[in-house]
Amino acid sequence: MDDIQNQRDHRRIEINKVGVKNIRYPITVLDKAKGFQHTVASVNMFVDLPHRFKGTHMSRFVEILNKYKGDIAIKNISKILTEVKKKLKAKTAHLEVEFPYFIEKEAPVSKAKSLMEYICRFCGSSNEKEDFYVGIVVPITTVCPCSKEISQFGAHNQRSLVTVNLRFKKFIWIEDIIQLVEECASCDLYSILKRPDEKFVTEKAYENPMFVEDVVREIARRLKRDRNITWFTVESENFESIHNHSAYAYVERGNGE
Numbered sequence: 257m258d259d260i261q262n263q264r265d266h267r268r269i270e271i272n273k274v275g276v277k278n279i280r281y282p283i284t285v286l287d288k289a290k291g292f293q294h295t296v297a298s299v300n301m302f303v304d305l306p307h308r309f310k311g312t313h314m315s316r317f318v319e320i321l322n323k324y325k326g327d328i329a330i331k332n333i334s335k336i337l338t339e340v341k342k343k344l345k346a347k348t349a350h351l352e353v354e355f356p357y358f359i360e361k362e363a364p365v366s367k368a369k370s371l372m373e374y375i376c377r378f379c380g381s382s383n384e385k386e387d388f389y390v391g392i393v394v395p396i397t398t399v400c401p402c403s404k405e406i407s408q409f410g411a412h413n414q415r416s417l418v419t420v421n422l423r424f425k426k427f428i429w430i431e432d433i434i435q436l437v438e439e440c441a442s443c444d445l446y447s448i449l450k451r452p453d454e455k456f457v458t459e460k461a462y463e464n465p466m467f468v469e470d471v472v473r474e475i476a477r478r479l480k481r482d483r484n485i486t487w488f489t490v491e492s493e494n495f496e497s498i499h500n501h502s503a504y505a506y507v508e509r510g511n512g513e
Contacts, residue, residue, distance in 0.1 A: 268307045273350060275302035276317045283328045283355060285376075288431040297328070297355035303346035316343050328353060330378060330388075330427070337382035348383040357430055363446050363453040364460075370447035376430055389487075391421045392433050396441035397457075398494055401465035413442065413461055416494045418471060422479075423487040440474040442466050468494045468503040476507045486511055 279299040287293040301317040320339050324332060333351060340349040354377040361372050375393040380386065396416050404411035418437050422428065438444035443461035446453065466474075471492045479488045487510045494503040 264308055264310065270307045271305040273302040274305045274312050275300070275350070276314055279318065279321065281321060281328070283353065284326060285329070285355065285357065285430075288429045289360070293358065295355045295357060297353045299328075299354075300350070300352040301340065302350040303340060303344045304348045305346070312344055312346075319343075330390075333378060333380040333388055334382070334386055337380055337386065341382060348381065350381045351379070353378040359431060359434065361446055363449055364456045365452040366450040368448045368450055368453070372445065372447055374430070374434055387423075389421050389423045390428070390430075390433075391419065392430060392437075394418045394420070394434050394437040395445050396438060396443070396471070397445060397461055398442045398468070398471060399461045399465040401467055401470075403498075404462070404465045411462060411465065412496075412498045414494050414497045415445070416441070416468070416471070416492055418475065418490065418492045420475065420479075421489045422485055424485050426484050428484065436478055437475055440466075440471055440478065468492045468505040472505040472507045476509060480509065480511060483511065 277300045279301075281297050281299050282294065283297045284292050284294055299321060301321070303312060305312050317340070320336060320343060321328070323339075324336055328336070336351055337349045340346070340351070354375065357374045357376045358371045359374065360369055362369055374395075377391040378388070379391065380388040394417070396418055397413055398416050399411050399413040418441075420433060420437060422433065442464045443457050446457070449457060472490045475490045475492075476488070479485055479490070487508075489506065489508045491504070491506040496503055
């Protein structure tokens with residue numbers, strides 16, 4: 257049968273990324289408390305395409321994914337990228353694996369247990385050299401310092417999303433980064449809160465007001481102290497409760513800056 261993908265293209269335009277997106281795939285990730293947990297990832301896989309080729313072989317991405325079934329982990333990202341380049345005859349390869357990760361948390365007073373969901377991602381690329389980073393999205397709550405200062409009663413608060421991306425030398429636990437981020441919020445979130453817990457969380461947040469700028473600066477300050485982390489980005493988006501817009505702040509640093 258004719259291989260249309262290998263036919264020549266005469267427009268002389270190279271494609272930076274071509275491949276497959278949003279493959280839903282079961283994976284197993286390391287769990288600090290329980291050893292490992294099963295989850296379902298959304299996987300993106302890409303290569304570059306020279307100008308002379310009409311198309312790439314999309315099915316080969318899935319074939320490689322199936323080969324590493326049950327073993328799609330940080331330690332194998334480099335192997336997968338190398339195989340993608342080899343099998344698709346590409347100079348560069350990219351792999352993005354995004355998945356929900358669950359941690360059991362106890363409510364602060366009642367100790368009621370519930371699962372909190374965090375969105376995590378592994379992102380790797382390979383050309384002349386390899387690059388890899390981990391991303392984690394952590395929901396938090398913040399109380400506005402300005403609102404607290406000027407109001408006779410209370411202060412407005414909002415739920416926020418903090419996204420941290422990290423490059424590092426040695427293995428890091430997802431749980432440790434989540435804990436660091438939650439400690440830099442007005443208060444962290446819980447799936448279950450009884451009345452005594454709600455009182456505790458509300459008062460804790462009120463006593464610890466933070467602008468979106470405070471959140472990213474405090475997280476960045478702590479990440480800069482960790483010599484295992486070589487580069488990071490921190491962004492926080494506050495879904496404002498009294499405005500029709502979000503408040504946003506972003507920091508990017510290489511450790512040593």
